[in-house]
Amino acid sequence: MNSNDLKFLLESVKNGVVDIDEAMENLADLPFKDLGFAKIDNHRELRVGYPEVIYCEGKTIDQVVKIIEFMLTKNSNILGTRANKEMYLAVKEICPEAIYNDLSRTIVIKKHEIQKPDTYIAIVTAGTSDLPVAEEASVTAEILGNNVITISDVGVAGIHRLFDRLDIIRGAKVVIVAAGMEGALASVLGGLVDKPVIAVPTSIGYGANFGGLSALLAMLNSCASGVSVVNIDNGFGAGYLASMINKL
Amino acid sequence: MNSNDLKFLLESVKNGVVDIDEAMENLADLPFKDLGFAKIDNHRELRVGYPEVIYCEGKTIDQVVKIIEFMLTKNSNILGTRANKEMYLAVKEICPEAIYNDLSRTIVIKKHEIQKPDTYIAIVTAGTSDLPVAEEASVTAEILGNNVITISDVGVAGIHRLFDRLDIIRGAKVVIVAAGMEGALASVLGGLVDKPVIAVPTSIGYGANFGGLSALLAMLNSCASGVSVVNIDNGFGAGYLASMINKL
Amino acid sequence: MNSNDLKFLLESVKNGVVDIDEAMENLADLPFKDLGFAKIDNHRELRVGYPEVIYCEGKTIDQVVKIIEFMLTKNSNILGTRANKEMYLAVKEICPEAIYNDLSRTIVIKKHEIQKPDTYIAIVTAGTSDLPVAEEASVTAEILGNNVITISDVGVAGIHRLFDRLDIIRGAKVVIVAAGMEGALASVLGGLVDKPVIAVPTSIGYGANFGGLSALLAMLNSCASGVSVVNIDNGFGAGYLASMINKL
């Protein structure tokens, strides 16, 4: 809406062509960023079933419970990430249908079903120890309304295990790879599949892995095209982005 | 196909139950990885018009010319990245329709048109100095068959410039953000658009930007969901991935 | 005391106008830096009500108590930072009016009121988890005699929340921004307000935030003018500097 549009709208209000409520709705649809964003956000949630998300780490049990209590009033699905068991037990008291996942350390409260596209997201891990990160991605993608297939422990040290499962990976619309240590699986997969690959470096390893730096740098320098990277151990971010792409 | 399956197939060939062509097709469907991959690669190029790509940096002019000479026999489109003017002049002698882009330092040889989807890719830069990286992404996405709109110089120091162009960014199917220094634009855009955001940290800046590290870390730690990151100054990688997503 | 002053003093000694003891005292008051500084320091405290400050981390409970015991004899206000609850309980026994703030981990003992300027300091946080650092800044600025307004959880992932509170931020004389992860809020605010912005990177985040390094580098590389940076999690330093500026 440019100045002319605005002038025309105001003239229409003056002339009675447009009534005040309609004008207000129109103005709310414009760059009233502060109000506007919130509204769009709300719309989006209602339409696609986006859950409310809380990052629980560094919050007190009390804070987590209060935030969820408020969210419950909005009747949306809820996802709590990096939550410990104590947080869950406290949440369960105000919401018995809350479900805790030990591996991914997530709390999920599902108020309504979300329509899922037919396509699926493949989540691939290099080793068993990368599973917690993969599971966080999986829980996130599922609560956002996606079918997910997880293929674990197909790291490059025994690359035949990967080839065994290549068809199912290639069938996905988007692929998440969680790998620690040297993170080579992202590049290998990037060269084998013709789909967007979201690489999640994990902090798995020791010594010169420097808390996930080795996998992070490896993935950023991937010689394969179509690979992008999220933060170390950021399963949630990978799942969220994969969902976005899967629903395009 | 395990040993038993294989034995049964060979017996069927012997018995004439299965003829040789059918058997060959069957065997070709298995994990003949070495041959298989190459074949698929070829198919893919023919089908979707993928160009041949050469990363020219660190190659001699002679090497670049010879590689392109060979590529020209395959009649596919060709993209040379990180090429200098001398390389281009040498290439032009064997291929007069080659086009050089000073800003992105790319050589493009277009042998045939590629069908483009109706959707478009938005490429957003924080500052004028990020344009070379953005242009590399743009040239890449275009030769891969995409409509691209570039919005430049909308960095967060004057955020109203961004809001001005928000509608056109939100209209894209996927967004590329190229930003150096503190790379904040990626997070801000990630919070404003509901599309996959591919963040390209650039090496623009000085001092404690440590060659792009500041923007890289900022983008990896983005508090906004839906943001993933490629290597510093990797316009090609961003353009390639954006094309993949735009064509889903 | 310049050369002329010195000459005059010596002449006064010669003439007997000033006796030797007085002259010695005078000379001791001059550029005898060691004594001089201390004196100025004391004056400053009396005049502007500067509190005594102890950084408690790494000190034993016993040491903290003894230091505060000594400070109490000087009747000035006292601020203990990075104090744990045990320290507080021990301090409370010798000074029942000591107040502990769980969030900022500060001990405050207020012996007299400090006159506050009419202007105020705005403290802005990107997320709820940055509150402890913000609170340390707030407690510091208040005991130094300032009005403080804290606006929390207005990070760039949902930038409309920030615009909602922009007027109050713009009304401040100086702004503190506490943000972790990618620390983008500092640059965004730096572009929106025409006041000195003190950026405090926090260690909030995980993985490639490397203990606050991501926010630190982002803030140092801010493309917005008027932004300067203090150490990671250094709420005290930000509050102290903001007070200095607010009282100019």
Next chain:
Amino acid sequence: MNSNDLKFLLESVKNGVVDIDEAMENLADLPFKDLGFAKIDNHRELRVGYPEVIYCEGKTIDQVVKIIEFMLTKNSNILGTRANKEMYLAVKEICPEAIYNDLSRTIVIKKHEIQKPDTYIAIVTAGTSDLPVAEEASVTAEILGNNVITISDVGVAGIHRLFDRLDIIRGAKVVIVAAGMEGALASVLGGLVDKPVIAVPTSIGYGANFGGLSALLAMLNSCASGVSVVNIDNGFGAGYLASMINKL
């Protein structure tokens, strides 16, 4: 302006109490961020004489000339930083009154005088080699309308040089310290003056200075209160912030 205000305004338009131009002006004064910011920016420049600033590094001579050509139409003062001599010579052709400073590598075009406050900014350098950074700060602060006093080569290796000039430093409203190597001067000054100290780490040094990292970390970890830090070699940023504080 909240919903009620908006409703009331529209009703006033309808009733003819407020005419359309007035209503448009009112709406433009609200959170129409995109328009609003630009306007405020313009106002600010007119009122306080803020110059237009171009960071020339990484731009072509042609780009620099074109940007300045456009700026000249607005009749404001102009500051170009990190400009080389060639840029200057090209600028001089379209604007003969442009002045180049070899040391600070700045281009200055002064169209009108700016009223300066009575207070001054002290710029202190540890060594002669830090002068280019100090000079960039100085030129910036002056074109922004400030009195500046530069005290150079008073590094801590011969601390008596500093004490000699302490009075003049203490007389400033805000102090900029530019130091490379171990950057100790910032902490020493921070302990000696009761004014905001803006520390600029410089890249002066070699070996384990890692391009200015040593001074940067030292300054961030300053044990003295009242010290904040800008990017390595960022004389402009320090000058800009000092001007902001000097004009409070």
Next chain:
Amino acid sequence: MNSNDLKFLLESVKNGVVDIDEAMENLADLPFKDLGFAKIDNHRELRVGYPEVIYCEGKTIDQVVKIIEFMLTKNSNILGTRANKEMYLAVKEICPEAIYNDLSRTIVIKKHEIQKPDTYIAIVTAGTSDLPVAEEASVTAEILGNNVITISDVGVAGIHRLFDRLDIIRGAKVVIVAAGMEGALASVLGGLVDKPVIAVPTSIGYGANFGGLSALLAMLNSCASGVSVVNIDNGFGAGYLASMINKL
């Protein structure tokens, strides 16, 4: 084997010129990578007595027990690295002959003897504190079927201790050096022995050893030829590689 070969083989099967077993053997010799690797792996284990290895760190006791339970069905030797005592006690219940080594934190289950070559591996440590890493290497090399001689505490601070044992080190076919701090022993030994030296940087030290980085960089930059490096504290990797070389 290309398509023609394959066609000819199948025709031969059909014609009875080649019988099915022969055909299967032929096909098995080709790039049936997925099956092939596993097969070779199995053969290798049977032939050379390679143990099954589990990296226990980051696994639950339950996971470790289940994996070992499965391994036991294959009757091969088993090596568990980075195992804690609790893991061992749980394993012992299902396999009483399991042996735990406190120093190396390994679980070993030896089902059959492995023939050892006459040559031996020398494992040399700089200090007593490097012994856990050396012991992990030693246990690994032994379960893989090698004679091992460990020479400890011969670091360069008292280099005469090293010369005393030089003959026994020179007699080995391959040498492992485990050293922390400045890791100088690797270079010194590399200059004194004419055998491959596998350097294991350890995390022993403090301060600027940055968790083993000092020894790692020192070893990578060794001025002596014949030295290669594995990850910090990676005794297992060194032992495995030494075994490979010792058996060449």
Next chain:
Amino acid sequence: MNSNDLKFLLESVKNGVVDIDEAMENLADLPFKDLGFAKIDNHRELRVGYPEVIYCEGKTIDQVVKIIEFMLTKNSNILGTRANKEMYLAVKEICPEAIYNDLSRTIVIKKHEIQKPDTYIAIVTAGTSDLPVAEEASVTAEILGNNVITISDVGVAGIHRLFDRLDIIRGAKVVIVAAGMEGALASVLGGLVDKPVIAVPTSIGYGANFGGLSALLAMLNSCASGVSVVNIDNGFGAGYLASMINKL
């Protein structure tokens, strides 16, 4: 030789049982480290044909020529690494049979043939740009007396290229892998071959490869066993170590 041995030897000299020359030879064989090492070094060179090696980088042309002039008097083979063309031209004047290799930047002077073992060393590169490093390894291994087979451009982005050449790699006694960017080829090969793999990270790449750090960390963290690492771009070191292992 302990004290008793020494006493007995001296008594034998006294008694004329052992003559002086024999005694001197005996004493020279003992821990006369200073003399002894040199002697052994000389012996080794004569026996196995080890060349003299000069690292030319950072030396003047004059220094290089003088060192080689001296070496020529000893009639051994000579290898100069990291030599530029100018150095070579100067060397050629005093030794016309010197050969320069543009790719590896080596000068080779072959005075006599060296007996080669039947086994061979495989040198594998991820990309064409890694060839200079591979060639340095190759030239080194050859002048040390080894058969070498180089397989280039088989990086993981198109892993089928690797499988195509796997047999020839597996046939080697020891494998060198030169790879830049994410260095994933080392891990993939480590999982596919049952031979020692010497990984050479190269500085090929840009941005977050940080001069070879990405490949270095990846290789150090390889999840495949049997992989060890030498310095970034250290083709010489890899070739030397491979020769050692190939000759065991």
Next chain:
Amino acid sequence: MNSNDLKFLLESVKNGVVDIDEAMENLADLPFKDLGFAKIDNHRELRVGYPEVIYCEGKTIDQVVKIIEFMLTKNSNILGTRANKEMYLAVKEICPEAIYNDLSRTIVIKKHEIQKPDTYIAIVTAGTSDLPVAEEASVTAEILGNNVITISDVGVAGIHRLFDRLDIIRGAKVVIVAAGMEGALASVLGGLVDKPVIAVPTSIGYGANFGGLSALLAMLNSCASGVSVVNIDNGFGAGYLASMINKL
């Protein structure tokens, strides 16, 4: 002793000019490094009273007790560094005169007095929190036989405290400075005293001190001459070196 000397000696033995014992003594005086070093070491200890030193960190209580038990048989003074209280209590049972210092975490067993030179070592700390490191230096220097004066809490934030004590510092033969955070005290002192300054960076601080890196880099880049640096928190190393210099 060169070949001629050796030949002459053997001939003298043969001729009876030199007897065997004398010859053996002569040979023992040569580069019999292994024996020789030990001998010299022993001599040194007896002569100057050097204590036996154990670095206790990372050793078990049992190991510490056994090592000290053995040392006690040699009747030398003993210094255990980085020892915890449990270690001390166990040591005390076998050696009741052992003394524990809580601050420096040292165990000292003094069997005999050491003659001290008249000069003294000054140990200066920036803050109270640096005292444990300073105390380790102090205890080390004292058991090695030196007079030590410790001046604490004279950091540069209040530089007058330092000037107050400058005379006593200048009177020392060698100065140790222990400082964390920005470590500026080392440079300031280096400029004020004309004696060797041994700088010990401490890990005191938080955030961007990165475990002592800030002080370490600052001290290495000191603009003052005469300053050298030991490892972070290495009080022992500083005390040992200071003793060496003090006794020159």
Next chain:
Amino acid sequence: MNSNDLKFLLESVKNGVVDIDEAMENLADLPFKDLGFAKIDNHRELRVGYPEVIYCEGKTIDQVVKIIEFMLTKNSNILGTRANKEMYLAVKEICPEAIYNDLSRTIVIKKHEIQKPDTYIAIVTAGTSDLPVAEEASVTAEILGNNVITISDVGVAGIHRLFDRLDIIRGAKVVIVAAGMEGALASVLGGLVDKPVIAVPTSIGYGANFGGLSALLAMLNSCASGVSVVNIDNGFGAGYLASMINKL
């Protein structure tokens, strides 16, 4: 000048024994730190022959000439470090007796001889490439009045070369070690000599030496006592400190 001296001076003024000008001159001679330091510096130079030192890097030829021109008026010896040939040629025009050293890149102007102590400084280098740094140390120590013996190319890769020269190194009062790459020579020497060892890491090497970081960290983590470290390539600093110690 203590209190008594001051009292006496003032009494003398009062009595007319000392006139005012003389008293002022006297007071200027005392602990008036600012003036005082400079004066003491002058005294020191006259007494011990300390040269004036200029760090030429980063200065213009003109600046260097002007500074030296001024220094020449004071008739002291002059040392210019990190000077290039052009600087020297310009200096030579105003001072024909200036001497340039190509290796160390120093300009030396010797106005008078300095008395040297009988003891000497040993400067030891690991390789030929470390010579420039060693030479800077040597030139510095000599102009400061010391006897220096340089022992070069005795790195640990051929440790017998070191033992050959050990006696001469042990005979020194203080030892400087210049080594790049892994810097192991510092630790080895630290274990072999009973004198202060000043370690200078050099930037010699490539790849993971990270500009001298590898040698720096190695030297800081030296397991040998008596070793301290100066900045990378800081030959001047080592020579200056060695001179201080040699003259104790």
